[in-house]
Amino acid sequence: MSEFKALLVSEEQGQFVPRVVTRQVDELPAGEVLIRVRWSSLNYKDAMSASGNKGITRNFPHTPGIDAAGVVEASSVAELAVGDEVIVTGYDLGMNTPGGFGQYIRVPAAWVLKRPAGLTLRDSMVLGTAGLTAALCIDKLERAGLTPGSGPVLVTGATGGVGSIAVAMLAQLGHEVVAVTGKADQTEFLQRLGAARVLDRAELQVGTAKVMLPEQWAGAVDTVGGDILFNVVKSLRYDASVACCGLTAGGQFQASVFPFILRNVNLLGVDSVEQPLVVKASMWDRLSLQWKTDLTQLEQEVTLDQLPEFIKTILAGGMVGRAVVNLG
Incomplete structure (x- = not known):
C-alpha cells in the first residue's frame, strides 16, 4: 500500500488548520522501521502541536501524534520483524517527525518497543x-x-x-x-x-x-x-x-x-519523552502486569475525522479521561 490517511496540520494565513488527507508512504522520513498504525491517542501535547506551538513543532505541514501502536510492515533490523505488534511513545514522534495521527509512520528502531504481552494494541493506546x-x-x-x-x-x-x-x-x-x-x-x-x-x-x-x-x-x-x-x-x-x-x-x-x-x-x-527505551520497557511491563488497571470508564474512541473537534475540546480544558484514536 503506497497511500494512507493522515491528519495534516497546515499553516494558512496565520491559522493552523487540521485536515484528513491522503499521503504517500514515500513521503515519510527515512527510518529503520515502517509501521502500519492501528491505534493512537490524543494528548495535550498533540493539541499544542496541532495549534501551531513552535516549541513543540517547528515546521508545517505536520502530522501530530506522540503515541502509536501498530504492526511492523518493513524493518531493516533483526530485532523487529514484519508482523510484530509494536508501540512507539515520545522521542520526536509527532513533534518534528510525522506522528501517530497517520496510518503509517517510519521511525528509528531505537524508538520501538514490542507490544507488552499483557496488553492489546488498543489497550496500550488507552494508556499511551x-x-x-x-x-x-x-x-x-x-x-x-x-x-x-x-x-x-x-x-x-x-x-x-x-x-x-x-x-x-x-x-x-x-x-x-x-x-x-x-x-x-x-x-x-x-x-x-x-x-x-x-x-x-x-x-x-x-x-x-x-x-x-x-x-x-x-x-x-x-x-x-x-x-x-x-x-x-x-x-x-x-x-x-x-x-x-x-x-x-x-x-x-x-x-x-x-x-x-x-x-x-x-x-x-518526571519526563516520559526521552527516557531510555529500557526504562520505558520496564514501565510498560508493570502497566501490563502488576499495575494493570481497568480503564474502560475513562476512555472514548474517536476517528481521524473526529480529531479536530477533540483537539479544540482538549485545548479549551474540556477533555475528560482519554481519547483513543482508531486508525482502522
Whole structure:
C-alpha cells in the first residue's frame, strides 16, 4: 500500500488548520522501521502541536501524534520483524517527525518497543504517553518511600489523561487518593475511578503567599504546575514527595526553600519523552502486569475525522479521561 490517511496540520494565513488527507508512504522520513498504525491517542501535547506551538513543532505541514501502536510492515533490523505488534511513545514522534495521527509512520528502531504481552494494541493506546507518565510518577514516589499505608495521596488535574490514570492506578494499588479538579460535575466520575475524596481546584490555590501550609499529603502526582504545584509542596507531610509532570496551570511558581529544609520534602521531576527505551520497557511491563488497571470508564474512541473537534475540546480544558484514536 503506497497511500494512507493522515491528519495534516497546515499553516494558512496565520491559522493552523487540521485536515484528513491522503499521503504517500514515500513521503515519510527515512527510518529503520515502517509501521502500519492501528491505534493512537490524543494528548495535550498533540493539541499544542496541532495549534501551531513552535516549541513543540517547528515546521508545517505536520502530522501530530506522540503515541502509536501498530504492526511492523518493513524493518531493516533483526530485532523487529514484519508482523510484530509494536508501540512507539515520545522521542520526536509527532513533534518534528510525522506522528501517530497517520496510518503509517517510519521511525528509528531505537524508538520501538514490542507490544507488552499483557496488553492489546488498543489497550496500550488507552494508556499511551499519559499512562507511561503516570507509571513513572508512581514509580518515583514509591522509590522515595511512598506506600499504601503512608497516608493520602493527592492527584491534581485529575480528570485529564495522566491525572485520571494516576487516580485509577493509585486506588487499585491500595492508596487513599484525593483528586483535585476544576470540573465540579466530574466528582462522580473521579469517585468511580477510585478517589476517596474530590477537592475543588480553588482549594489548592489558597495560601500562595504563605511560606508554609499545614501538613496534609503523604505524596502527590502534580500534572498542572504553577502556584498549585508549590502549594502542594508546602502542604506535604514530613519526608513526603510530589512527582511533577505537567504545566497546564503554568511553568513558573512562587517558591521558597522552607518546605525543603524544614520538612525534608522532595520535588521529583518526571519526563516520559526521552527516557531510555529500557526504562520505558520496564514501565510498560508493570502497566501490563502488576499495575494493570481497568480503564474502560475513562476512555472514548474517536476517528481521524473526529480529531479536530477533540483537539479544540482538549485545548479549551474540556477533555475528560482519554481519547483513543482508531486508525482502522
